[in-house]
Amino acid sequence: MIHFKAIGKIMGALLMLFSLLMFPGVGFALYHGSDDLMALSISVGVSFLTGFGLFSTFSKQDQNIRKREGYLIVSLSWFLMSIFGMLPYILSGAVESIPDAIFETVSGLTTTGATILTDIEGTAPGILFWRSMTQWIGGLGIIVLTVAIFPLLGIGGIELFVAEAPGPTSDKLHPRISETAKRLWMVYIGLTFLLGIIYFLQGMSLFDAVNHCLTTMATGGFSTRSDSMAYFSPFIQYTSIIFMFLAGTNFTIIYFGLKGKFNRVWASDEFKAYLISVIALVFLLVWPVWYYSGEGFEKAFRDSLFQIIALITTTGYVTADYTAYHSGLTLVFFMFLFLGASAGSTSGGIKFIRHLTFFKNSWLEFKRIVHPRAVVPLKINGDRVTGKIVTHIMNFLLIYLMIFVLGSIIISLLGYDILTSFGAVATSLGNVGPAIGRVGPMDNFAFFDPTAKVFLSFLMLLGRLELFTILVLFTPYFWRAN
Amino acid sequence: MIHFKAIGKIMGALLMLFSLLMFPGVGFALYHGSDDLMALSISVGVSFLTGFGLFSTFSKQDQNIRKREGYLIVSLSWFLMSIFGMLPYILSGAVESIPDAIFETVSGLTTTGATILTDIEGTAPGILFWRSMTQWIGGLGIIVLTVAIFPLLGIGGIELFVAEAPGPTSDKLHPRISETAKRLWMVYIGLTFLLGIIYFLQGMSLFDAVNHCLTTMATGGFSTRSDSMAYFSPFIQYTSIIFMFLAGTNFTIIYFGLKGKFNRVWASDEFKAYLISVIALVFLLVWPVWYYSGEGFEKAFRDSLFQIIALITTTGYVTADYTAYHSGLTLVFFMFLFLGASAGSTSGGIKFIRHLTFFKNSWLEFKRIVHPRAVVPLKINGDRVTGKIVTHIMNFLLIYLMIFVLGSIIISLLGYDILTSFGAVATSLGNVGPAIGRVGPMDNFAFFDPTAKVFLSFLMLLGRLELFTILVLFTPYFWRAN
Numbered sequence: 001m002i003h004f005k006a007i008g009k010i011m012g013a014l015l016m017l018f019s020l021l022m023f024p025g026v027g028f029a030l031y032h033g034s035d036d037l038m039a040l041s042i043s044v045g046v047s048f049l050t051g052f053g054l055f056s057t058f059s060k061q062d063q064n065i066r067k068r069e070g071y072l073i074v075s076l077s078w079f080l081m082s083i084f085g086m087l088p089y090i091l092s093g094a095v096e097s098i099p100d101a102i103f104e105t106v107s108g109l110t111t112t113g114a115t116i117l118t119d120i121e122g123t124a125p126g127i128l129f130w131r132s133m134t135q136w137i138g139g140l141g142i143i144v145l146t147v148a149i150f151p152l153l154g155i156g157g158i159e160l161f162v163a164e165a166p167g168p169t170s171d172k173l174h175p176r177i178s179e180t181a182k183r184l185w186m187v188y189i190g191l192t193f194l195l196g197i198i199y200f201l202q203g204m205s206l207f208d209a210v211n212h213c214l215t216t217m218a219t220g221g222f223s224t225r226s227d228s229m230a231y232f233s234p235f236i237q238y239t240s241i242i243f244m245f246l247a248g249t250n251f252t253i254i255y256f257g258l259k260g261k262f263n264r265v266w267a268s269d270e271f272k273a274y275l276i277s278v279i280a281l282v283f284l285l286v287w288p289v290w291y292y293s294g295e296g297f298e299k300a301f302r303d304s305l306f307q308i309i310a311l312i313t314t315t316g317y318v319t320a321d322y323t324a325y326h327s328g329l330t331l332v333f334f335m336f337l338f339l340g341a342s343a344g345s346t347s348g349g350i351k352f353i354r355h356l357t358f359f360k361n362s363w364l365e366f367k368r369i370v371h372p373r374a375v376v377p378l379k380i381n382g383d384r385v386t387g388k389i390v391t392h393i394m395n396f397l398l399i400y401l402m403i404f405v406l407g408s409i410i411i412s413l414l415g416y417d418i419l420t421s422f423g424a425v426a427t428s429l430g431n432v433g434p435a436i437g438r439v440g441p442m443d444n445f446a447f448f449d450p451t452a453k454v455f456l457s458f459l460m461l462l463g464r465l466e467l468f469t470i471l472v473l474f475t476p477y478f479w480r481a482n
Numbered sequence: 483m484i485h486f487k488a489i490g491k492i493m494g495a496l497l498m499l500f501s502l503l504m505f506p507g508v509g510f511a512l513y514h515g516s517d518d519l520m521a522l523s524i525s526v527g528v529s530f531l532t533g534f535g536l537f538s539t540f541s542k543q544d545q546n547i548r549k550r551e552g553y554l555i556v557s558l559s560w561f562l563m564s565i566f567g568m569l570p571y572i573l574s575g576a577v578e579s580i581p582d583a584i585f586e587t588v589s590g591l592t593t594t595g596a597t598i599l600t601d602i603e604g605t606a607p608g609i610l611f612w613r614s615m616t617q618w619i620g621g622l623g624i625i626v627l628t629v630a631i632f633p634l635l636g637i638g639g640i641e642l643f644v645a646e647a648p649g650p651t652s653d654k655l656h657p658r659i660s661e662t663a664k665r666l667w668m669v670y671i672g673l674t675f676l677l678g679i680i681y682f683l684q685g686m687s688l689f690d691a692v693n694h695c696l697t698t699m700a701t702g703g704f705s706t707r708s709d710s711m712a713y714f715s716p717f718i719q720y721t722s723i724i725f726m727f728l729a730g731t732n733f734t735i736i737y738f739g740l741k742g743k744f745n746r747v748w749a750s751d752e753f754k755a756y757l758i759s760v761i762a763l764v765f766l767l768v769w770p771v772w773y774y775s776g777e778g779f780e781k782a783f784r785d786s787l788f789q790i791i792a793l794i795t796t797t798g799y800v801t802a803d804y805t806a807y808h809s810g811l812t813l814v815f816f817m818f819l820f821l822g823a824s825a826g827s828t829s830g831g832i833k834f835i836r837h838l839t840f841f842k843n844s845w846l847e848f849k850r851i852v853h854p855r856a857v858v859p860l861k862i863n864g865d866r867v868t869g870k871i872v873t874h875i876m877n878f879l880l881i882y883l884m885i886f887v888l889g890s891i892i893i894s895l896l897g898y899d900i901l902t903s904f905g906a907v908a909t910s911l912g913n914v915g916p917a918i919g920r921v922g923p924m925d926n927f928a929f930f931d932p933t934a935k936v937f938l939s940f941l942m943l944l945g946r947l948e949l950f951t952i953l954v955l956f957t958p959y960f961w962r963a964n
């Protein structure tokens with residue numbers, strides 16, 4: 001028996017919170033006197049009342065939340081937020097169809113940032129703000145998941161690498177908001193405010209600054225400008241580079257950094273791998289980008305750095321068309337969609353900790369082949385990683401790639417060319433935004449047919465929730481569990 | 483200290499055997515009175531004398547062959563055979579350059595079957611025969627490796643699934659040719675003769691029949707016709723389908739089948755997965771192929787069946803252009819390059835046993851997530867598979883895919899488009915032959931520049947020798963071993 005009443009209560013509370021975060025959009029609409037005021041007000045009202053109704057109906061229930069309710073709560077949270085998050089788009093007429101609204105909302109909440117809007121500057125400010133806010137909400141949500149929920153559910157195999165996360169406890173879940181989670185939220189909220197102020201001081205309008213600080217820290221990538229970050233000055237782009245990098249860093253690491261505990265920062269193998277990879281990739285790619293772009297060195301350097309960070313952190317902002325240099329470079333940039341930054345950050349994708357585990361283990365496999373009787377343990381952050389975790393992480397990698405392949409086949413069977421299918425699926429699953437083929441950095445997703453839009457939205461959710469959270473619902477083990 | 487003398491002795495013996503298998507080409511050249519007679523005769527002589535020299539120099543050595551000599555022997559065998567196998571091509575002038583000769587020879591010995599010959603019908607018969615023979619030698623070699631060598635070296639993680647293979651023993655290797663190996667050779671040689679006779683009786687010329695029976699049983703795919711199997715009658719194509727399927731079956735299974743022990747055949751999970759997958763894929767694909775090809779149903783059925791089997795068994799014969807139907811179908815056929823048939827057969831690629839292990843383990847991972855304290859063992863063929871083997875196999879899959887990605891990046895950086903790069907690398911690594919892009923089923927590899935040709939040859943060797951055999955030579959663990 002699934003404890004649906006307990007789930008209902010939590011969903012109610014979530015929707016009320018959700019409507020509160022929708023509210024500032026009403027303010028922007030009022031301020032600009034734009035015609036999205038009514039749409040936003042109704043959306044806020046409907047979300048709040050539905051949430052309040054759900055919450056008060058089930059507020060007196062005393063059912064426990066166990067592991068299986070946990071999976072459903074996570075999946076249903078994103079599902080419900082997607083449904084209610086669509087309202088402003090639909091009621092204001094900013095998007096033309098339900099599949100479009102699903103795509104734009106899910107792309108926001110999953111911090112993907114792929115868009116079907118073709119006239120961004122012509123879209124009402126309240127709607128644009130809501131669009132950015134969905135990403136920030138998604139970022140906030142993923143911090144809760146990573147720190148407070150996934151470790152209890154045992155999802156993703158990376159829970160052990162998020163410093164100070166509580167370990168799996170008994171079957172009864174008490175998803176208490178730990179000190180750790182609160183700390184990370186403070187980092188998230190604090191950096192968002194700081195970034196907004198910096199953007200504003202560097203010359204963004206208040207509206208642009210607010211929107212871009214939300215979507216930068218969420219590694220979301222929605223922009224209020226159709227030219228994305230290319231619209232803004234080089235200084236703003238460098239600021240964006242720094243904060244995208246931070247948004248892709250494990251927030252616990254940032255917290256330690258802020259407290260001056262740099263030895264703890266440098267003790268993280270994932271952070272080291274992330275930092276060194278970015279530096280190495282920029283060093284490798286700046287020369288060919290310089291050569292093929294024909295730009296000055298500073299611009300080539302900034303463009304390489306920006307695109308590499310934007311893709312690796314899965315933010316997906318764009319300042320240059322990385323598909324315009326050379327087919328080999330296009331492929332290299334495409335492969336960045338499969339990296340992802342750090343666990344415990346807002347970035348999506350596979351993430352460095354998984355790549356690192358795979359690389360270290362692969363290297364040790366050779367030792368195991370040569371010395372079959374030797375015990376060759378794998379260590380990360382100085383601690384031994386069990387074979388169970390290694391298997392789980394490699395399984396994640398393979399299932400990720402399998403979903404990428406099956407997803408690409410489905411999109412291509414809908415009639416799109418192979419590169420576009422690869423691109424759309426990789427960028428959706430990795431929550432990045434831009435890709436290759438017809439969904440390159442200068443394109444948008446409006447041309448896809450409704451089936452493809454809904455399917456890609458599903459892939460975004462799958463990726464954002466670390467695959468297993470959703471996939472487990474499709475297995476008999478989940479429904480048979482006691 | 484590596485025991486190079488022991489290695490030298492074995493290489494000498496190998497080269498003498500190699501020259502004997504080159505000899506029948508001289509017969510064909512004599513019979514046809516073609517101008518490749520001298521080239522072949524010299525090649526046979528040089529190979530034999532070099533082998534004899536090596537063997538007699540080291541025949542009195544009494545060094546042991548240990549594991550590390552084992553890795554070197556395997557890698558050097560294919561390397562030496564490639565060097566001496568090039569001689570007929572170069573001496574006869576059938577190919578124009580050394581990189582071309584390397585490509586054609588390695589493509590033969592690894593049973594890949596990709597070709598740089600642009601005028602196959604105009605090539606001298608002795609050379610064509612040698613080209614087919616390299617594939618048959620490669621097939622023979624891979625049976626020795628799988629049954630007698632890999633289990634001792636612990637390569638590939640699939641040694642346990644090749645029925646009756648000897649397990650890893652002490653550090654000293656005694657690569658005795660077991661009864662099992664002899665049995666499998668008899669199956670290989672017997673089926674090759676049988677197929678040659680059937681091809682001949684169905685109307686192939688003696689020359690075509692001899693060549694095609696060699697390249698079918700090796701899952702090699704070289705043809706004496708530029709139209710490949712499309713040149714021959716539907717009856718011959720059906721024969722080819724049956725024997726490609728057999729060549730992709732674990733030869734131990736075939737042996738049991740021939741002895742009427744069908745319960746042992748059906749006890750193999752890999753065989754079941756292989757058979758069922760082929761049937762299911764034909765059932766799924768025959769309809770769209772029928773629709774898009776505009777052909778009659780029998781032809782559409784035969785074409786689907788032929789292409790599916792040709793790609794899955796990694797034979798790579800062609801009777802229809804599978805890239806001409808629809809971009810989604812092209813992608814589906816491309817994905818077959820990553821399947822591979824059975825361990826213990828001559829087919830290359832990943833092979834069903836690895837996919838099966840991954841799929842079964844993935845499914846069980848969900849059970850492990852829902853029941854974290856339960857012991858959930860993985861069983862294949864009714865036996866429990868240890869976590870070590872599972873890790874090893876998943877590692878193989880991931881390294882395979884990583885090499886595919888890195889290889890594709892390298893080829894695309896050389897200036898080829900992304901799909902062509904994907905195709906050329908996937909088909910080389912999987913030892914298949916045809917692919918997509920500019921290396922589709924109707925194309926050949928002549929247009930690649932020399933660097934690309936040599937690099938693709940390396941990938942063929944890497945794939946054929948189950949990656950680890952070669953890769954381990956690049957690790958310090960190998961050179962540091964005692």
Ligand SMILES: [K+]
Nearest residue numbers: 112220315432
């Ligand atoms: K994004």
Ligand SMILES: [K+]
Nearest residue numbers: 594702797914
């Ligand atoms: K082949």
